[in-house]
Amino acid sequence: MRAGFTTSVIMHAALIGFGLFSLSAPSAFEVADVEALPVDIVPMEDITQIQQGDKKATMQEKAAPTPTQRPDIVADAQKAGENSVDTDKLITPEAKPKPVQQSNTPPPSPTPTEKPAQEDAPKPKEEAKPTPATEVAPKPQPKEEVKPDPVKEPDPKPQPVKEPEPAPKPPEQNTASIEALSKPDPVAEAIASEKPVEEAVKLPDAAPAPQAKPRPQPAQAETAKAPERKDADKPAKEAASKPKSDEKEFNADDIAALLDKQKASGGGAKRSSQQASLGGEKTTSGNRLSQNEMDALRQKLGGCWSIPAGVDDAETLKVSVRFHLDRSGALQDRPEVIKGGASSGPGRTAAESAVRAVQKCAPFNLPTDKYDSWSEVVVNFDPSDMF
Amino acid sequence: MENIALAEPAAQLSIWALFMQAGWVVKLVMLGLLGASIWTWAIIVDKLVAYGRMKLTLNRFEQVFWSGQSLEELYRTLADRKTTGMSAIFVAAMREWKKSFEKGAKSPLGLQNRIDKAMDLALTREMERLEGRLGFLATIGSAAPFIGLFGTVVGIMTSFQAIAASKNTNLSVVAPGIAEALLATAIGLLAAIPAVIAYNKLSSDAGKLGVRMEGFADEFSAILSRQIDEKVAQRV
Numbered sequence: 001m002r003a004g005f006t007t008s009v010i011m012h013a014a015l016i017g018f019g020l021f022s023l024s025a026p027s028a029f030e031v032a033d034v035e036a037l038p039v040d041i042v043p044m045e046d047i048t049q050i051q052q053g054d055k056k057a058t059m060q061e062k063a064a065p066t067p068t069q070r071p072d073i074v075a076d077a078q079k080a081g082e083n084s085v086d087t088d089k090l091i092t093p094e095a096k097p098k099p100v101q102q103s104n105t106p107p108p109s110p111t112p113t114e115k116p117a118q119e120d121a122p123k124p125k126e127e128a129k130p131t132p133a134t135e136v137a138p139k140p141q142p143k144e145e146v147k148p149d150p151v152k153e154p155d156p157k158p159q160p161v162k163e164p165e166p167a168p169k170p171p172e173q174n175t176a177s178i179e180a181l182s183k184p185d186p187v188a189e190a191i192a193s194e195k196p197v198e199e200a201v202k203l204p205d206a207a208p209a210p211q212a213k214p215r216p217q218p219a220q221a222e223t224a225k226a227p228e229r230k231d232a233d234k235p236a237k238e239a240a241s242k243p244k245s246d247e248k249e250f251n252a253d254d255i256a257a258l259l260d261k262q263k264a265s266g267g268g269a270k271r272s273s274q275q276a277s278l279g280g281e282k283t284t285s286g287n288r289l290s291q292n293e294m295d296a297l298r299q300k301l302g303g304c305w306s307i308p309a310g311v312d313d314a315e316t317l318k319v320s321v322r323f324h325l326d327r328s329g330a331l332q333d334r335p336e337v338i339k340g341g342a343s344s345g346p347g348r349t350a351a352e353s354a355v356r357a358v359q360k361c362a363p364f365n366l367p368t369d370k371y372d373s374w375s376e377v378v379v380n381f382d383p384s385d386m387f
Numbered sequence: 388m389e390n391i392a393l394a395e396p397a398a399q400l401s402i403w404a405l406f407m408q409a410g411w412v413v414k415l416v417m418l419g420l421l422g423a424s425i426w427t428w429a430i431i432v433d434k435l436v437a438y439g440r441m442k443l444t445l446n447r448f449e450q451v452f453w454s455g456q457s458l459e460e461l462y463r464t465l466a467d468r469k470t471t472g473m474s475a476i477f478v479a480a481m482r483e484w485k486k487s488f489e490k491g492a493k494s495p496l497g498l499q500n501r502i503d504k505a506m507d508l509a510l511t512r513e514m515e516r517l518e519g520r521l522g523f524l525a526t527i528g529s530a531a532p533f534i535g536l537f538g539t540v541v542g543i544m545t546s547f548q549a550i551a552a553s554k555n556t557n558l559s560v561v562a563p564g565i566a567e568a569l570l571a572t573a574i575g576l577l578a579a580i581p582a583v584i585a586y587n588k589l590s591s592d593a594g595k596l597g598v599r600m601e602g603f604a605d606e607f608s609a610i611l612s613r614q615i616d617e618k619v620a621q622r623v
Contacts, residue, residue, distance in 0.1 A: 004433025008425050020403050 054276035289366070289373055297364065297377075305357035307383050308349040316340075316347045319354040319381045327371050329364040338378065354381040405567040410545050416538030416571050420531060424578035427527050430520045431585040438592050441472055441517065445599060448473045472513055472596075473603045479509035480607055488618075499612050506604045513600060517593045521586060528583035535575015542568025 289297070308317065320339035324332040335358040341351025358379065366374050406417060451461065452473075462481040470478050483505040487498045546564020553560060 001429070001433050004431070004436065005426075005429035007432045008428035011428055012421070012425050020401070 057276050060275075060277035289370055293367065293370075297366070298379075300361050300364070301357055301379055301381075304361040305381060306353060308346060308353050316342065316345075317350040317381070317383045319351050320378060321351075321354045321358055321381065322376065322378045323358050324376050325364060325366075325374060327368060329366055331359065331362045335359065340381075350381070354379075357381070402570065405563075405570050408563065409542060409567050409570070413538045413542040413545075413568065413571050416534055416541070417574050420534055420538075420571070420574045420578050423527050423531060423534075424574070424581075427524060427578060427582045427585070430524055431581065431589070434521070434585075434589045434592075437517070438589070438596065441596055444472050444474065445596070448477070449603070452477070471516075473600055475513055476506050476509040476600060476604050477607060479505045480604075480611060484611060484614075498615055499608075502611050503608055506608060510597075510600055510604050514593070514597045517596055518590070521590050521593065524582045524586035524589065528579050528586055531575045531579035531582065532572070533575070535572040535579075538571025538575070539568045542571060 318340045319337055321335045322338045323335035326332050335355045337351045337355065341347050341354075364374075406414065409417065458481065462478065462485075465474050465478050466482075468474075480502050483502045484498070487501065543565055546561070546568060549564060550556065550561055
């Protein structure tokens with residue numbers, strides 16, 4: 001027995017020793033590092049439902065939105081400052097301050113000499129110059145400005161275009177201004193207004209000239225826009241403009257001209273070179289009402305509907321009603337019975353009750369972005385569904 | 388030893404670490420099972436050796452017995468030796484035979500009975516010696532899995548309590564406790580499986596030896612009975 005026991009002990013010791021050293025720690029599982037993918041559950045309708053396109057276009061394999069109407073701003077547009085034309089010259093910013101200077105200068109009257117020298121069309125400018133020269137005149141002008149504009153809406157163009165016009169005014173205004181001072185403006189306006197119109201007709205040639213002139217002369221720069229108001233504004237601004245002009249020369253507009261004038265919306269996101277495919281006005285998150293929304297609508301209508309009692313034939317109570325809603329969910333017109341109902345008897349009662357139900361529930365609270373789908377609603381009133 | 392990349396390095400999973408982490412109940416169970424296993428293997432080794440030796444002696448005795456040697460002579464050589472197996476039965480029978488004849492037994496029937504009794508006794512004693520301790524193997528075979536299971540249940544119970552206290556259900560927190568608890572069952576099975584197999588084998592071996600000795604006893608009894616009849620006939 002002792003032999004057996006010792007062999008057993010030796011055997012176990014050997015086994016355990018072997019186990020301790022060889023069976024030590026099992027190696028860890030090699031778990032592949034798999035990145036967890038976030039999974040969102042997106043309703044299929046969001047994708048399959050209406051995307052932007054043309055309502056009348058044929059189906060195309062690839063969805064394309066309607067090309068935008070407004071030409072997108074070209075990426076490297078050089079329309080700087082207040083230019084209405086696409087040029088790379090930075091003219092505009094200086095335009096405003098200088099007319100003011102001119103208006104300031106007139107008293108010394110250096111300007112008159114300059115303008116004629118540069119431009120062949122002497123009439124407008126020479127005439128224009130007198131206006132500043134006669135310092136008395138400016139005062140009446142501002143008054144005129146305010147009033148004539150509203151009065152003569154058709155005429156505004158001739159006025160701005162022609163610097164010359166103001167010229168004639170001053171002499172008259174000088175006379176008239178005295179009157180104008182004492183008299184109410186309308187008289188002066190009438191006088192002033194008639195003449196500009198006449199002259200506008202007379203001097204079509206002269207009109208373009210002043211516009212053209214300013215461009216070559218950045219110094220005097222009277223741009224197309226500027227001349228319009230300047231004649232009128234000059235006097236008004238004189239007082240205020242002097243300080244401003246100094247400031248502007250230093251910074252604001254120069255810097256503004258250097259800034260990128262491109263609008264933030266100028267990107268080409270919506271731009272499509274392809275023909276528009278079938279789609280709605282804009283991409284919506286599913287155009288069709290969801291089952292929940294339809295259910296809510298149905299339930300609401302069911303609550304508003306009082307089923308005519310005492311009719312044994314349920315078939316006669318089946319009524320289909322069509323009605324149009326505006327964006328706020330309100331009824332646009334009287335609901336129209338398009339199916340079922342009758343001109344008399346229980347059928348008529350049923351039809352009327354259905355119409356009443358719609359009217360009673362009237363402002364419907366439906367998702368605005370799906371307006372396309374519920375602008376027109378057809379509801380089937382069936383008493384068997386209600387129970 | 389490689390460090391495990393899992394969880395905290397403190398939770399080692401080597402067998403020794405598992406054992407050391409276990410609670411005292413589980414430790415006790417594991418140690419008990421280890422002891423049982425050792426004892427089981429001791430018995431197995433002992434029995435295998437004993438049975439092999441027994442088989443050898445049986446073979447040698449049978450060879451000698453059937454070699455035509457005089458029974459008297461054989462008895463004289465075996466009488467003062469320590470005998471096992473068939474030789475023990477032979478010696479027991481011969482001793483009874485001698486006692487009865489030397490004192491001049493009257494009834495051959497009584498003599499026959501006494502010889503049979505003596506041989507039965509010797510046979511039983513031999514069988515008892517052969518089959519002794521086999522019962523322990525049977526017990527271990529059936530009980531060790533349960534003991535191991537007990538250790539596992541206790542271990543898992545405590546580890547779950549610990550998990551509940553730590554308020555962390557991460558698998559790397561749960562796993563070591565369960566692994567440690569399962570070690571108890573593993574040891575239980577480790578002890579039980581060889582025990583069961585060895586019990587079946589050893590008991591069948593013992594049965595075979597017993598049958599062989601019984602056969603010899605019957606045969607020898609027949610021989611002696613013939614001798615008795617011959618003696619009686621001579622007297623008459």
